Amino acid sequence: MNFHKNHWLLFGVTFFGFVGLSLIVGILPAIWVQNNAEPLPGAEPLTTLQREGLGVYVSEGCVACHTQQVRPLAVDQAWGRPATAGDYAYVTPLGPLVPYAPAVLGSERTGPDLTNVGARQASDVWQYIHLYNPRSVVPDSVMPAYPWLFDEVTVAAAGQTVVPVPAAFAPKNGSQVVPNARGMALVAYLLSLKQTPLGAATATPPGADTAAQAPTQPVADTAAQTAAPAAAPVLAWDESLGASTYTGTCAACHQANGQGLPGAFPPLAGDPVVTADDPTEHITVVLAGKQGGEIGGTTYASPMPAQAQLSDEQVAAVINHERTSWGNAATLVTPEEVAAVRGGLQ
Amino acid sequence: MTDNPTVLVPRRSLTVQKSKVQPVADTDTAWTRLIFSYASSATVWLIWGTLIGLYLSIKFAAPDVEHVAWLSYGRLRPVHTNTVFWGWSSLAMIAAALYVVPRTSQRRLWSFPLAWLSLWLINVSVLVGDILLMAGINNGAQEYREYIWPVQAVFAIGVILVAYNLIRTIADRGIEEIYISNWYIMGAFLWTIPLVIIAYIPTYQQTAISETVIQGYYMHMGVGMWFTPMVLGLTYYVLPKLLNKPIYSYSLGVLAFWTQMVFYTMIGAHHFIFAPTPWWLQTVAIIFSVGMIITLAAGTGNFLLTMRGEGRAIARSYSLPFILAGVISYFLFSAQGSLEALRSLQAVWHFTNYTVAHSHLTMYGFVVLLIWGAIYGILPRLTGHEPPQFWVGVHFWFAVVGLVLYSAALTIGGTVQGLSWMSGSPFIESVKAMASFWLWRAVGGTLMFLSHVIFAFNMWSMRPRSASRASSAPAQGGQAPTGPEATR
Numbered sequence: 001m002n003f004h005k006n007h008w009l010l011f012g013v014t015f016f017g018f019v020g021l022s023l024i025v026g027i028l029p030a031i032w033v034q035n036n037a038e039p040l041p042g043a044e045p046l047t048t049l050q051r052e053g054l055g056v057y058v059s060e061g062c063v064a065c066h067t068q069q070v071r072p073l074a075v076d077q078a079w080g081r082p083a084t085a086g087d088y089a090y091v092t093p094l095g096p097l098v099p100y101a102p103a104v105l106g107s108e109r110t111g112p113d114l115t116n117v118g119a120r121q122a123s124d125v126w127q128y129i130h131l132y133n134p135r136s137v138v139p140d141s142v143m144p145a146y147p148w149l150f151d152e153v154t155v156a157a158a159g160q161t162v163v164p165v166p167a168a169f170a171p172k173n174g175s176q177v178v179p180n181a182r183g184m185a186l187v188a189y190l191l192s193l194k195q196t197p198l199g200a201a202t203a204t205p206p207g208a209d210t211a212a213q214a215p216t217q218p219v220a221d222t223a224a225q226t227a228a229p230a231a232a233p234v235l236a237w238d239e240s241l242g243a244s245t246y247t248g249t250c251a252a253c254h255q256a257n258g259q260g261l262p263g264a265f266p267p268l269a270g271d272p273v274v275t276a277d278d279p280t281e282h283i284t285v286v287l288a289g290k291q292g293g294e295i296g297g298t299t300y301a302s303p304m305p306a307q308a309q310l311s312d313e314q315v316a317a318v319i320n321h322e323r324t325s326w327g328n329a330a331t332l333v334t335p336e337e338v339a340a341v342r343g344g345l346q
Numbered sequence: 347m348t349d350n351p352t353v354l355v356p357r358r359s360l361t362v363q364k365s366k367v368q369p370v371a372d373t374d375t376a377w378t379r380l381i382f383s384y385a386s387s388a389t390v391w392l393i394w395g396t397l398i399g400l401y402l403s404i405k406f407a408a409p410d411v412e413h414v415a416w417l418s419y420g421r422l423r424p425v426h427t428n429t430v431f432w433g434w435s436s437l438a439m440i441a442a443a444l445y446v447v448p449r450t451s452q453r454r455l456w457s458f459p460l461a462w463l464s465l466w467l468i469n470v471s472v473l474v475g476d477i478l479l480m481a482g483i484n485n486g487a488q489e490y491r492e493y494i495w496p497v498q499a500v501f502a503i504g505v506i507l508v509a510y511n512l513i514r515t516i517a518d519r520g521i522e523e524i525y526i527s528n529w530y531i532m533g534a535f536l537w538t539i540p541l542v543i544i545a546y547i548p549t550y551q552q553t554a555i556s557e558t559v560i561q562g563y564y565m566h567m568g569v570g571m572w573f574t575p576m577v578l579g580l581t582y583y584v585l586p587k588l589l590n591k592p593i594y595s596y597s598l599g600v601l602a603f604w605t606q607m608v609f610y611t612m613i614g615a616h617h618f619i620f621a622p623t624p625w626w627l628q629t630v631a632i633i634f635s636v637g638m639i640i641t642l643a644a645g646t647g648n649f650l651l652t653m654r655g656e657g658r659a660i661a662r663s664y665s666l667p668f669i670l671a672g673v674i675s676y677f678l679f680s681a682q683g684s685l686e687a688l689r690s691l692q693a694v695w696h697f698t699n700y701t702v703a704h705s706h707l708t709m710y711g712f713v714v715l716l717i718w719g720a721i722y723g724i725l726p727r728l729t730g731h732e733p734p735q736f737w738v739g740v741h742f743w744f745a746v747v748g749l750v751l752y753s754a755a756l757t758i759g760g761t762v763q764g765l766s767w768m769s770g771s772p773f774i775e776s777v778k779a780m781a782s783f784w785l786w787r788a789v790g791g792t793l794m795f796l797s798h799v800i801f802a803f804n805m806w807s808m809r810p811r812s813a814s815r816a817s818s819a820p821a822q823g824g825q826a827p828t829g830p831e832a833t834r
Contacts, residue, residue, distance in 0.1 A: 003600075004523045004524060005522055007513070007517055008517075010529065010532075011513065011532055011536055014529075014537070015540070017607060018611060019540050021607070021611040021612065022611065024612075025563060025627065026560055026563035027544060027550055027560075029559050030556040030557075031556070033553070033555045034550055034552055034556035037553040037556070058484065058486045061419070061421050061423060061424065062420055063420075064419065065419070065420070073693055074768070075764075075767045075768045078770070078773075085553075088553060088555055089553065092552065094486055097485070097494045098484075098485060098486040098494070099495075099548035100485070100487065100548050100552070101486075101553050101554045101556070101557045102486030102487070102557075103486060103487045103554070103557055103558065105558050106488070106697075107489070108697055108698075109697035110699075112773045135409070135410065138774060140774055140778050141409070141774070141777065142406050142409050144419045144420065145410060146418070147413050148415045244770075244771055244772050247772040247775075248771075248773065248774075
């Protein structure tokens with residue numbers, strides 16, 4: 001018996017050796033994790049529409065550029081808490097041609113991680129504009145445009161969402177843009193991508209733990225305090241933190257130049273709330289969000305999403321950034337004021 | 347071939363005069379046609395697959411060039427990767443294997459009709475698979491597993507039939523010992539067939555994490571247990587043959603073979619380091635990644651020691667420069683891969699374009715260069731026609747310079763990207779920072795693509811012509827003058 005002379009021995013050992021090793025490193029671990037995958041308590045299963053959206057996500061190959069996998073590393077903190085196996089419990093096989101749970105974890109981050117994008121970009125209007133052409137909201141984006149997830153109609157039917165595409169990107173013939181079935185399913189799926197808080201089975205709003213750390217103060221105090229800084233000399237604040245928070249969190253809607261997008265997102269340059277002497281409402285809008293208010297004669301269809309996940313320092317910095325940019329020159333705020341308003345919102 | 351007296355031309359010419367291969371009188375016409383058909387199908391896929399790759403790289407600079415669903419980035423990316431994997435590299439390697447296995451077994455290929463059937467099955471699966479991907483119908487998986495299972499099943503049957511054909515050829519060989527090339531070549535088949543089957547069985551892939559475990563296992567093994575052993579096996583034949591001397595150490599080859607099987611198999615999970623896959627699996631993967639250095643050193647050491655002192659022969663051959671460059675890449679970039687598995691380095695580079703650079707350095711710098719070395723080494727012997735050496739040189743330099751530009755851009759760019767994320771600046775900054783690197787990548791990619799067009803031209807000049815077809819062949823594959831017995 002000799003490997004050099006007996007081909008059945010050589011090829012048999014080669015084949016069965018590999019199959020044996022494959023059991024150890026492939027099949028058995030897969031079975032093990034599969035049997036230990038429990039959905040997190042409090043996690044919601046995907047609705048039919050959201051599952052269809054997952055199908056669109058897979059079919060369009062979004063996974064080529066986006067991960068859904070937050071690693072336990074400092075660099076990943078921006079995307080949420082570290083992922084656990086239970087986070088993916090509702091990613092299940094899609095049908096006879098895809099009898100496997102589709103790969104959503106991804107391996108390349110050309111675009112942001114999407115684990116928590118439903119919390120980060122909760123506005124369906126923004127998602128639609130962005131999918132129709134990402135460069136209409138994020139000029140430097142390299143993400144493909146997906147106009148085939150939309151229909152162009154002369155007049156939108158009742159109940160159809162008209163996407164307020166900025167003029168430069170809208171159809172030249174003046175028709176209106178409405179999402180088609182696949183587009184609506186995809187956005188429903190994207191908005192469902194929210195991390196379930198760990199160890200919190202009860203429905204806790206995201207950012208609640210940050211808020212809980214803030215000292216609880218009666219709102220009256222805040223009003224009293226705000227008068228003082230106005231008179232005080234120039235405040236020291238972290239300008240670069242303000243600018244980077246604005247770019248990372250707000251510019252997608254309000255745009256880098258503070259002009260917003262007509263009909264979709266209000267401008268912050270010269271906005272009455274941003275330029276008001278009393279910053280309480282400004283802080284409140286950022287922390288708690290806002291919807292349906294009339295701003296400069298326009299009512300905006302999409303909401304301003306609450307940004308309570310930002311720390312008091314970040315909120316103060318980004319507010320100061322808005323208050324001192326694009327010709328605005330309003331009073332500045334301190335993290336303590338933010339904390340006070342946050343406490344009052346509880 | 348080295349005993350050919352034509353050396354350097356006395357006049358200073360643009361290129362060094364390359365030595366001619368000996369005309370082979372006893373070539374089997376049916377065999378020539380079969381191998382040339384495999385190689386030319388592969389070339390068609392190379393052009394198509396890399397044209398798509400080039401187009402994708404342009405999309406980073408001009409994302410709005412067109413808004414056609416079938417051409418959108420997410421759909422085309424798997425068309426590029428799967429075509430160059432299954433269409434180009436696999437068919438080209440099989441073409442060479444269909445030459446090397448009968449040659450070193452001193453027997454004619456067991457069944458020609460079966461080999462033609464395999465070629466059809468593989469071509470059809472790649473064609474249909476690509477069309478479906480563009481239509482948005484995929485398997486929901488990641489790298490190299492995007493064809494839906496009915497398509498991949500057709501591909502797998504094609505490969506299984508080739509494997510069976512080759513095993514029957516070896517089983518019926520005209521010499522006692524199984525030459526080392528055939529260990530590697532058959533290893534590649536015997537590892538890849540179960541690999542593909544395991545990867546397509548859904549039972550244990552019902553959750554995203556178990557699917558990820560299999561994906562890590564599969565994507566890694568696809569490269570390391572199919573392409574790596576196959577091109578190494580081909581090189582164990584072509585290199586000694588072209589140098590007309592035995593391989594430096596037969597037993598080093600045997601050692602590298604077994605360690606490849608054991609170590610490499612254990613390290614698939616390193617593609618998902620930090621993912622919520624079992625931590626012990628990742629640790630095992632990291633440990634064996636470092637162990638791979640043994641396999642690598644044994645393999646490259648063996649080739650380099652065989653080439654030692656043969657500088658002139660290498661300069662005079664148009665095939666050996668590809669092999670030399672491929673062997674060097676094998677060592678450098680596989681070692682890079684092992685290092686990359688360390689957790690601290692992964693923290694910077696994982697998810698960045700650095701990984702894309704790495705996969706091109708290995709798949710292209712190592713695998714594809716060796717494939718070209720084998721094709722240029724084998725085809726002229728079969729058809730009796732040599733490619734114009736000037737154009738082989740241009741092919742070589744465009745490919746190498748293109749690859750260097752491509753990977754330098756993405757290696758540096760990927761690092762910049764990773765550092766940008768670590769600094770905590772807004773994500774879009776990392777997109778902006780990549781813009782110039784993506785442009786350089788497209789420049790490198792253009793050179794690579796041009797080199798493929800030149801290669802296609804060279805293939806055309808090596809084609810079998812009726813003159814050589816007329817010289818009909820004996821039933822046996824013919825006696826290799828420096829066959830396996832000489833290489834021991």
